[in-house]
Amino acid sequence: MILRSLLLAALLPGSALAAGEADPDWPCIQRRQPQLSLGQVWSGPQPDEAITARAAEPDIQRVASVLALRRTTPEEAEALVEAFVAGGSDPARLTALYLATFGHIQRTRDRVMAGITRYAHKQAGLDEQIKARRHEFEQLSAADSPDFDAIDKAEQDIDWSTRIFQDRQQALTYVCETPVILEQRAFAIGRLIGGKLQ
Numbered sequence: 114m115i116l117r118s119l120l121l122a123a124l125l126p127g128s129a130l131a132a133g134e135a136d137p138d139w140p141c142i143q144r145r146q147p148q149l150s151l152g153q154v155w156s157g158p159q160p161d162e163a164i165t166a167r168a169a170e171p172d173i174q175r176v177a178s179v180l181a182l183r184r185t186t187p188e189e190a191e192a193l194v195e196a197f198v199a200g201g202s203d204p205a206r207l208t209a210l211y212l213a214t215f216g217h218i219q220r221t222r223d224r225v226m227a228g229i230t231r232y233a234h235k236q237a238g239l240d241e242q243i244k245a246r247r248h249e250f251e252q253l254s255a256a257d258s259p260d261f262d263a264i265d266k267a268e269q270d271i272d273w274s275t276r277i278f279q280d281r282q283q284a285l286t287y288v289c290e291t292p293v294i295l296e297q298r299a300f301a302i303g304r305l306i307g308g309k310l311q
Contacts, residue, residue: 140233141289146296147226149219151212154299157307158204160212167209168216177213180302181221183294190305198309211306215299222295229288236281243274 139145151160160168167173176197180190197210250267253260 138230138233140236140285141229141292143289143293145226146292149215149222149296149299151215154296155211155215155303155307157211157303157310158208160208164205164209164212167205168213170209173206173209173213177210178217180210180214181217181298183298187301190302194305194309202309204310207306207309211303214302214306218295218299218302222292225288225291225295229285229292232281232285232288236278236285239274239278239281243271243278246271246274 136145158164168177176193179185180193185193194210198207246267250264250271253264253267
């Protein structure tokens with residue numbers, strides 16, 4: 114229950130939900146934030162070289178990779194952290210666990226952000242195709258001897274492409290929420306692990 118409430122509380126003023134300047138490569142309402150900062154989501158000890166090296170250890174990576182998954186429920190995350198703490202709760206070990214988890218979340222978020230940019234480019238390309246097809250439709254319709262078969266085909270192509278474009282735009286709303294969800298998860302897991310430092 115703690116983790117679920119933390120996920121909801123992660124929507125803070127000035128977060129990635131704030132609208133930013135127009136960016137042709139970024140179709141989302143949420144402001145584009147290319148990288149998360151560890152300091153934004155972790156209030157525990159700052160990792161040094163020893164902790165960074167420890168974060169790469171297989172036993173820590175194994176737990177971190179599961180904590181980072183969006184399908185891992187808050188209850189499962191709490192149980193994982195509790196089991197991890199039972200094996201030792203020194204600050205360096207817990208910080209290494211969070212650093213490893215943060216790394217997994219960051220890499221997932223990077224892939225999502227790149228995917229959104231590709232999505233935006235495809236939508237822009239499809240929009241240009243629709244505009245070109247409409248121009249062609251207008252020319253065909255204005256011809257002295259209209260080719261009605263060609264006009265019908267152009268109209269069908271416009272309708273189909275427009276439907277695809279609109280469906281993708283609707284899906285984009287969900288896709289654009291994913292980076293924010295990942296930011297919330299990074300914050301919530303940071304609070305969960307950080308709470309074991311006290």
